Amino acid sequence: MSPSSSPKFKNPRARHNFQGRTGSITGVGAYVPTRVLTNSDLEKMVDTSDEWITTRTGIKERRIAAADEFTSDMASKAAQRAMKAAGVTGEQIDLIIVATITPDMVFPSTACLVQQKIGARRAAAFDLEAACSGFIYGLEIAQQFIMSQTYDTVLVIGAEKLSSIVDWKDRNTCVLFGDGAGAAILQNRANSHGLLTAVMGADGDKSDLLYMPGGGSRCPASMESVSGRLHFLRMEGKETFKHAVQAMVKAAKETLRRCEVNISQVKCIIPHQANRRIIDAVGERLGATPGQLFVNLDRYGNTSAASVAIALDEAVNSGRIQRGELILLVVFGGGLTWGAALIEW
Numbered sequence: 001m002s003p004s005s006s007p008k009f010k011n012p013r014a015r016h017n018f019q020g021r022t023g024s025i026t027g028v029g030a031y032v033p034t035r036v037l038t039n040s041d042l043e044k045m046v047d048t049s050d051e052w053i054t055t056r057t058g059i060k061e062r063r064i065a066a067a068d069e070f071t072s073d074m075a076s077k078a079a080q081r082a083m084k085a086a087g088v089t090g091e092q093i094d095l096i097i098v099a100t101i102t103p104d105m106v107f108p109s110t111a112c113l114v115q116q117k118i119g120a121r122r123a124a125a126f127d128l129e130a131a132c133s134g135f136i137y138g139l140e141i142a143q144q145f146i147m148s149q150t151y152d153t154v155l156v157i158g159a160e161k162l163s164s165i166v167d168w169k170d171r172n173t174c175v176l177f178g179d180g181a182g183a184a185i186l187q188n189r190a191n192s193h194g195l196l197t198a199v200m201g202a203d204g205d206k207s208d209l210l211y212m213p214g215g216g217s218r219c220p221a222s223m224e225s226v227s228g229r230l231h232f233l234r235m236e237g238k239e240t241f242k243h244a245v246q247a248m249v250k251a252a253k254e255t256l257r258r259c260e261v262n263i264s265q266v267k268c269i270i271p272h273q274a275n276r277r278i279i280d281a282v283g284e285r286l287g288a289t290p291g292q293l294f295v296n297l298d299r300y301g302n303t304s305a306a307s308v309a310i311a312l313d314e315a316v317n318s319g320r321i322q323r324g325e326l327i328l329l330v331v332f333g334g335g336l337t338w339g340a341a342l343i344e345w
C-alpha cells in the first residue's frame with residue numbers, strides 16, 4: 001500500500017503545512033574528499049586491526065580532506081550540487097544554514113564563507129552547532145522560516161573536517177570519524193511533498209560524554225592546552241552508544257506517531273552513520289526490516305553533521321527513493337542532542 005492510499009495518512013501534515021506552505025526538498029548534493037583512509041592504513045598508525053574496527057563499528061574506510069581543503073570548501077561543493085539538482089542559482093537563496101562542529105574558524109561563520117563561494121549575495125547566513133544532529137536541526141529551522149513566510153528558498157548544509165579535531169594517537173576515537181559534506185535546498189511548495197514533521201531534543205546533563213575541551217572561552221589555546229591534547233575530541237564510547245540507541249528510537253517513534261504513520265510505510269530509514277551496531281539496534285527496536293535501513297558508514301565512517309546529508313544524497317541518487325515515498329531521518333550526537341524527521345519525498 002502506498003503512503004497516500006493509507007487510510008491513516010489522510011492528513012500527515014497536522015503540525016506543518018501552515019496555510020499550505022511546506023518546506024519541500026527540491027535538490028540534494030554531497031561531496032567527499034578523494035583521499036581514502038582504510039582500516040589497514042590505521043593499523044600502521046595506532047594499535048588496532050581491521051577485524052576490530054569492522055566487527056565493533058562496521059566501518060571499513062573513511063575520507064580525509066587535504067591539508068588545504070576546509071569545511072567551507074566541502075560545504076560549497078555539496079551546496080553547488082544541490083543547487084544544480086534543484087535548478088536554483090546563488091541569487092535565489094534566501095538563507096544559508098551550515099551545521100558543523102569543525103568550522104573553518106571560530107568566526108566568521110562557515111556559512112558566510114559558503115555564501116561568498118557560491119555567490120549567494122542576497123542570503124542571510126549562520127552556523128548551527130548541534131554536533132551530529134545538526135542537519136535535522138537545520139532542516140527544521142529552514143522549515144519554520146518557510147512556513148512563517150519569511151523565506152522561500154533555504155540552503156541547509158552539514159559539513160565537517162573531523163580529521164582536524166581527531167586525536168590520531170587515540171585508537172578509541174580516531175578509527176570512527178571521517179570528512180565530508182551534504183546539502184539540501186528547501187523551497188516553499190504549497191500543498192506539495194516535503195518535511196512532514198521533525199523532532200529535536202537535547203540533554204546538557206550529559207555534555208561530558210562527547211566533547212572537545214580546548215579552543216573555546218573556557219580553555220583558549222595555550223601551550224598547556226596543546227601539550228595536554230585538549231584540542232581533540234573526547235568520547236565515552238559505551239555510554240554514548242547506550243544513549244544513542246534510546247534517544248534515536250524515542251525520537252523516531254514520536255515522529256511516526258505525530259504523522260500517524262506505521263514503520264512499514266516508510267520506504268527508507270536513514271540513521272546517523274556512527275556505528276553499525278547502533279543502526280541495527282535502532283532498526284530492530286522500531287520493528288524495521290534490514291532492507292529499510294540505509295547504510296554507508298562502511299565507506300565514510302562517522303561524518304557528524306554531514307552524515308545523514310550525504311546518505312540522503314546517495315539514497316536519492318541511487319534510485320532507492322522515488323517521489324511520494326516516505327523517508328525517516330534519525331540522528332544523535334554530542335550535547336547530547338538527537339532528532340528525527342519524516343519526509344514525503
Ligand SMILES: CC(C)(COP(=O)(O)OP(=O)(O)OC[C@H]1O[C@@H](n2cnc3c(N)ncnc32)[C@H](O)[C@@H]1OP(=O)(O)O)[C@@H](O)C(=O)NCCC(=O)NCCS
Nearest residue numbers: 048049052056132171172175237238240241274275332333
Ligand atoms: C567506540 C565503540 C566502537 C567501542 O566499542 P565497544 O564495544 O564499546 O568497545 P569498548 O569500549 O568496550 O572497548 C573494548 C576494548 O577495545 C579496545 N579498543 C578501543 N578502540 C580500539 C581500536 N580502535 N582497536 C582495537 N581495540 C580498541 C579498548 O581499549 C578496550 O580494551 P580493554 O577491554 O582492554 O580496555 C562503541 O562504544 C561506540 O561506537 N560507541 C558510540 C560511539 C558513537 O556513536 N559516537 C558518536 C555519536 S554521534
